[in-house]
Amino acid sequence: MSVLRPLQPPDIKRATPLDEVLNLLPPNLRQMLSELPLALRETVEEIRIRQGRPLMLGLAQGDCYVTEKGEPASCVTDAYVVSAGDVERVTQLVSRSSLYALEEELRNGFITLPGGHRVGITGKVLTDQGVVRNIKYISGFNVRISRAVKGVADRVLPYLISPDGRFYHTVLVSPPRCGKTTLLRDLVRRLSEGIPELGFPGVNVGVVDERSEIAGCYRGIPQRDIGPRTDVLDACPKAAGMMMLLRSMGPAVIATDEIGRREDVAALEEVLNAGVKVLTTVHGASLEELADRPALQYLFKIKAIQRFVLLGRSKGVGTVEDIIDGRTMRSLGVKKC
Amino acid sequence: MVLSCTLIGMTVASSYSRRPGEIRSLLTALQMLETEVSYGATPLPEALAYVAERCDPRVALLFSRTAQELMTMRGITAREAWEMALNEYYPRSALTKTDRAILLELGNSLGISDREDQVKHLVLAKEQLKLEQAKAEEASLKNTKVYNYLGFLGGLTIVLILI
Numbered sequence: 001m002s003v004l005r006p007l008q009p010p011d012i013k014r015a016t017p018l019d020e021v022l023n024l025l026p027p028n029l030r031q032m033l034s035e036l037p038l039a040l041r042e043t044v045e046e047i048r049i050r051q052g053r054p055l056m057l058g059l060a061q062g063d064c065y066v067t068e069k070g071e072p073a074s075c076v077t078d079a080y081v082v083s084a085g086d087v088e089r090v091t092q093l094v095s096r097s098s099l100y101a102l103e104e105e106l107r108n109g110f111i112t113l114p115g116g117h118r119v120g121i122t123g124k125v126l127t128d129q130g131v132v133r134n135i136k137y138i139s140g141f142n143v144r145i146s147r148a149v150k151g152v153a154d155r156v157l158p159y160l161i162s163p164d165g166r167f168y169h170t171v172l173v174s175p176p177r178c179g180k181t182t183l184l185r186d187l188v189r190r191l192s193e194g195i196p197e198l199g200f201p202g203v204n205v206g207v208v209d210e211r212s213e214i215a216g217c218y219r220g221i222p223q224r225d226i227g228p229r230t231d232v233l234d235a236c237p238k239a240a241g242m243m244m245l246l247r248s249m250g251p252a253v254i255a256t257d258e259i260g261r262r263e264d265v266a267a268l269e270e271v272l273n274a275g276v277k278v279l280t281t282v283h284g285a286s287l288e289e290l291a292d293r294p295a296l297q298y299l300f301k302i303k304a305i306q307r308f309v310l311l312g313r314s315k316g317v318g319t320v321e322d323i324i325d326g327r328t329m330r331s332l333g334v335k336k337c
Numbered sequence: 338m339v340l341s342c343t344l345i346g347m348t349v350a351s352s353y354s355r356r357p358g359e360i361r362s363l364l365t366a367l368q369m370l371e372t373e374v375s376y377g378a379t380p381l382p383e384a385l386a387y388v389a390e391r392c393d394p395r396v397a398l399l400f401s402r403t404a405q406e407l408m409t410m411r412g413i414t415a416r417e418a419w420e421m422a423l424n425e426y427y428p429r430s431a432l433t434k435t436d437r438a439i440l441l442e443l444g445n446s447l448g449i450s451d452r453e454d455q456v457k458h459l460v461l462a463k464e465q466l467k468l469e470q471a472k473a474e475e476a477s478l479k480n481t482k483v484y485n486y487l488g489f490l491g492g493l494t495i496v497l498i499l500i
Contacts, residue, residue, distance in 0.1 A: 027412040089414060097407055097415035097448035098380040100455045134451055 016041045017145050020115045024143065026089035029055070032080060035070025047143040051087045054079030058142075060317065091138050094119050104235070106135045108211075116146045116216025116223035146216060150225070152179065152318055153186035157195060159323045159332055160187070160307055165199040167191060167253055169272065169304060169326070172281040173290065174311035179318030180281045181213050181257055183311065185224060187279060188214065188255050192227020205230045205279075206251030208241030214257055239267035246274055255279040262295045272304045286310070287324065303327060338499075339492035346488015353473075353480040355431035360470040362393030363440075364463055366400060371459040374452060381415055381448045382407040399426040399440075419444035433473075439465045 018041045022030045025047075032055070033047070046058030054076055055066045064072045065079035073079055094111055095102050105111045110120045123138035160168050170187075174180040194202030209215050209232050215222035217234035226232070231249045233241040238256045245251050254271050256264075259280045271278055284290045287308060291300055299305060305326040312321040323332045366388050373384035382404050389401035402422030406413060413421075420441065427437050443462040446455070 023410045023412075025412070030412070089412060092414045092448065093410065093412065095448070096380045096382060097418075098382075098384075099449055100374055100452040101378040101380045103378075103451060 017115075017117075017147050018042075018044055021047070021113070021117050021143050021145055024090065024093045024113065024119070025049075026086055026093070029086060029090075032066055032068065032070040036066070036072065040072055045145060047141075047145070049082050049087065049090055049141040049143070051082055051084055051139040053082060055082050087139060087141075090141055094121075094141070103134060107132050108235070109135070110212075112212045112216055112218055112223075114218045114223060116218075118144045118146070118212070118216070120144065146224075149179075149182050149318075150186060150189070152183050153190050156183070156309055156320055156323065157187070157190060157198060160309075161195065161198045161200050165201075167200070167203075167277045167279075168306035169278045170280075170307040170309060171259075171278075171299075171305050171326075172309045172311060173284050173287065174281065175285050176283065177317070178311045178313050180311055182318060183309070184255060184257060184279065184281055185214050185226060188230055188253075189225055189227040191253055191279075192229040202227070202229050203252035204250060206242075206245035206249050206254045207232045208236050208238050208245065208254070208256045209234050210236060210238050210241070211257060214255070239263040242267040242271050246271060246276065251276055253277040253279055257281050258283060259299075260293075260295060265295050265299055268299065269302070269304070278305070285312075287329075338496050339489065342492025342495065343485075343489045346484045346486070346491065349488070350481040350484035352431055353477045353484070356433070356436075357470055357473040357477050359393075359395055359431050360436065360466055360473055362396045363399075363436075364466055364470070366392035366396055367443075367459055367463050367466070370400075371456055371463075374459070375456045378452065395430070396426075398429070399423060402426065415448040416444045419447055433469075436466065436469055439469070 016038075018033065022033060025033065029049075033041070036044075040057070043060060044057050045060060048056040048058060048063070056063050056079070057066060057072070064074060065076060067073050067078045068080045091099070094113075099106070102111060106121065109122075110118050112118050120142040121135055121138055122140040123135045125132055126134045126136055160170050162168060172180050172183055188205050188207060191200070192202055192205045194200060205227065207214055207226065207230055209217065212235055215226050215230075215232045215234065216224045217232060220234055222230070222232050231245065231251070233244060236244070238259070242254055242256065245254055254276050257280070259265060259268060259282055268278060268280065282290055282296065287310070290296045303326060307326060308324040310321040310324065312319050314321065324330065325332055369388045369391060370384055373379040373387060377384070379387065385400045385404035385407070389397045389404060392400065399422050402425055403415070403418045406418035406421055407415060423437065423440055423444065439462055443458060446458040448455070
């Protein structure tokens with residue numbers, strides 16, 4: 001049984017975030033990925049495992065194939081082709097041989113792992129009266145490796161705290177994959193810890209983490225550093241979660257990811273009325289684009305949001321393109337930092 | 338002479354009477370596992386460890402070994418772990434090949450489907466084991482007596498022949 005051979009230690013023994021997800025993979029894939037050059041192992045963002053198709057890595061710029069010997073390749077013919085057995089094993093390892101315990105997660109299409117890494121899952125979806133019930137015949141995975149990026153909030157924080165040391169209602173606006181959630185997480189951490197240099201004492205922060213992306217909870221326990229005064233409602237619908245936090249946890253700031261639906265905005269308004277500060281994100285490339293969306297239009301009209309932080313990737317992931325004052329709708333003169 | 342033959346007879350007889358008891362313990366253990374899976378949705382490694390702690394020590398090995406193998410995360414599937422544990426447990430048990438086949442079959446479906454399906458497979462295995470248990474009990478009633486007498490009488494016969 002070659003499968004049971006213990007994993008050989010890689011030549012270069014420097015721990016990378018990739019190592020944390022390796023034990024989810026069958027031994028043959030572990031071996032391949034641990035043979036990858038160190039630079040690649042340190043920067044890889046995703047491992048794409050699709051049955052009957054080449055094994056691929058998602059990188060900051062583009063992607064690459066992986067050969068059977070664990071070398072990166074650009075030619076598809078060199079790539080290792082993922083077998084049905086591989087997929088079966090990944091399924092078992094990711095689910096800890098307990099698919100039945102993950103029905104809720106399968107309905108959402110992903111599983112959060114210790115360390116905050118996430119595995120997206122595809123296959124045949126079973127529905128019950130139009131509602132997703134489960135995924136059967138699992139055939140594809142996207143292992144997304146998470147990296148804690150601390151300090152990204154530092155350069156925007158001075159613009160988000162008022163001179164008398166209060167946090168402004170803030171919305172982060174960004175297209176997908178521009179570091180929106182990363183910035184949100186770091187802001188939550190700093191607000192929770194307190195920012196002495198800006199005269200801001202740490203406050204209770206409530207996080208409604210509908211997609212388990214902010215805190216990366218594993219069994220309800222945050223796997224990311226989100227600060228000492230942060231309470232997380234994991235996998236909770238945003239609107240309901242905001243109300244729950246408001247009622248019971250006494251937050252000074254409520255943070256959520258990706259406001260978009262009408263009920264989210266309605267809940268947000270409740271939060272604003274309760275005198276609690278709001279920190280949230282919105283998908284979009286510009287403020288003009290947001291103003292066209294019915295649900296968000298209202299938010300603009302009541303002029304409740306005090307700061308809009310626009311993100312992009314003109315100078316790499318997480319570039320702060322601009323910060324705009326929500327009252328005057330003028331730029332605060334921050335350009336591309 | 339008579340005594341030693343009687344003892345041999347009794348040993349053989351006891352192996353027949355052990356089996357129904359062990360199957361009964363297995364049934365109880367599988368029932369516990371079913372409850373953990375269906376109501377608790379406990380992940381398999383923990384569910385197995387839980388069962389191993391609470392079930393009859395004679396069958397605990399099967400569950401504790403599987404749990405151990407799975408907890409190492411070294412890349413084996415639940416089926417493989419179950420099979421390895423079964424291979425270790427079976428020779429020490431009083432089970433027959435049929436019982437072993439039923440358990441192996443159960444291993445094929447362990448942990449790979451939703452709750453409903455898991456329960457179905459566990460119930461199926463239990464039903465099959467119950468049938469085996471009935472047969473085992475019948476065999477045990479018959480054979481225990483037979484081997485007890487056979488041992489004693491065999492001893493007696495040998496003694497008589499020798500005299």
